Amino acid sequence: MSEAFSTDDEPKMYKCINKECKAELSLADLENVQGVKCPFCGGRVLIKLRAQDGKRVSCE
Numbered sequence: 535m536s537e538a539f540s541t542d543d544e545p546k547m548y549k550c551i552n553k554e555c556k557a558e559l560s561l562a563d564l565e566n567v568q569g570v571k572c573p574f575c576g577g578r579v580l581i582k583l584r585a586q587d588g589k590r591v592s593c594e
């Protein structure tokens with residue numbers, strides 16, 4: 535299932551809130567797991583990032 539749609543740089547739409555993980559996930563990442571959970575740490579709490587691209591908020 536790979537048409538003319540191959541980009542490794544999908545916008546990340548979700549972020550794992552696990553402090554030791556903090557993985558940013560794209561929809562493709564979530565497709566690899568059943569349900570909505572972090573494929574890296576298994577955490578089930580993800581926050582949805584803003585869909586708009588281009589803006590990065592840095593408040594660290």
Ligand SMILES: [Zn+2]
Nearest residue numbers: 550555572575
């Ligand atoms: Zn995680």
